[in-house]
Amino acid sequence: MATKRDYYEILGVTKSASADEIKRAYRKLAMKHHPDKHGGDDAQFKELGEAYETLKDPQKRAGYDQYGHAGAQGNPFGGGGGQQYSGGFGGTEGFDFSDILNQFMGGMGGQQRSSGPARGRDLEVGITIDFAEAVFGAEKDVTLTLDDNCDHCHGKGGEPGSAMKTCATCKGAGRVMHVQQTILGAIQQQSVCPTCHGSGQVPEKPCTVCGGVGTQRKQRTIKVKIPAGVDNGSTMRLPGKGAAPKGGGTKGDLFIAIRVRADKRYERDGTNIHSEVKLAMADAALGAEIPVETVDGEVKLKIPAGTQSGKQFRLSGRGVPRLNSSGRGDHIVHVAVETPTKMSAKQRELLEQFASEGDKKGFWKK
Ligand SMILES: [Zn+2]
Ligand SMILES: [Zn+2]
Incomplete structure (x- = not known):
């Protein structure tokens, strides 16, 4: 993938440029590069538009400043910020895929807000799932040690009954x-x-269990429902599942960083799955129906006569479900024709006969 140019550099402004300066720089350059104009350039015009789209939006700009081009998306699951991914999970946990970057900026690293009630630290845990679990979704137990509300005083810090x-x-x-x-x-x-x-x-009387802090170090196991279609490197946010603050207040959020184990049979590209099947030379030449392993199980694939090595066949709808959307990607089968390395005397004789037949007709040597 080509490296993207820095958005500020594209617009020719400094990192501290005001919204107004950015707008003016964009207008000037847009006039210059407009493809309809003499000397205009389509690629540059597009690049310019992309840079402006990000920098004109304070939220996207903040994301870009902190995380680079990936941060400009706002939502690591793609498809614009502010999407809610809740409901339809049987209520195990309230999921919220909305603008994760915002949350990171709002309270990562236990920074206390300058006003309002105290808020606990945001926590992050990693979880590794199988290829198929990423495709179809899964329910996983995540165990973590965190500061949670004290059981005895329920986070209030006082001995029950104490004023x-x-x-x-x-x-x-x-x-x-x-x-x-x-x-x-x-x-x-x-x-x-x-x-x-x-x-x-x-x-007046501090809690006898936590000494008045209101929190206790606890090990907790949380059920996490992984939605179908997540990809390696995705992050999920579980609001209110982070650490409890000392002295009572709102709990922080829990971020689950998802890692997907590789599966040597498949390679994933977005919502498409690629795999390779070996095809016997004779089957490639004569045509055959072969079994193909897919995430849905075995599927029969018809190979037409005269199939060459490297040919691709598309099994539509056998790919990865689209996250936050409906439908599935495709499974693309790459054919690798195998040349026999061991042959019986009879096979060799037949193949030699085949070759000499070809010779006569000029198939092989011209
Ligand atoms: Zn307590
Ligand atoms: Zn005080």
Whole structure:
């Protein structure tokens, strides 16, 4: 695949260019490269359009800045951002495939939002599935160790029945101010109160199990429903399945990074599956019906007489289901004609006879 040029470079603007500057640069270059114009260039015009489509949209631009061309898609499953992939899963887990990048920016690495209730860390786990599981979907158990709400106090931090009182450290504000001395002078910084973890309230009697933190290190097993059609490198988001914050609040999200085990029989290209079948020389010449292994099981394929090595046959609808859509891709069979290496005396004699017959008629030597 050809390397894509940098979008900023295409538009001739700096990374810090304003939306207005980007728009002006685009207009100017679009006039210059328009294919209808003398000296215009179709490829350059298209490239320009693609760069502008991304950089004019603040969300896509942010994704591009962070993740490059792949990030500009917004949704790693393709097909534009903001799609919901929920429902139809029997309610095992609420899936949300919407704009994952946004989520990464919103709370990855346990960054606390500057306002609102505390939010737990987002977590990521990897999962490896088989080729067929990626094609047809699967239900997998994922085990992870995480900070979860304390069972005894349900995340509140207080011994059950204990009343809450205003935090003495922050006087109920949930945040404390620090003064930091820098070469530029004193800088005031605000951070989450270390005593109440942002809630502004502390229990009169701390929980005897978690010591008032509200969380416990736990090992949890979650059932994850992998939708049919996922590909290697996809990420799923399970909202609210991440870590619980200290002192109560919203749980973070859990990201499942999917790795698909290779299957030596098949090669996947998007929704199409490719495989190779070996074909005996005589079958290739005379035609035959041969069994082909597909993800649906064995399928009979009619090979016409005179088939050459390298010929492709398409088994329509035997490929991978389209994620977020209906229908399936195709299975493409690549024929490899095998030349016999061991022959009986009789076979050799017949083949020699065949060859000499060919000689006479001029099939082989002209
Ligand atoms: Zn507790
Ligand atoms: Zn406090």
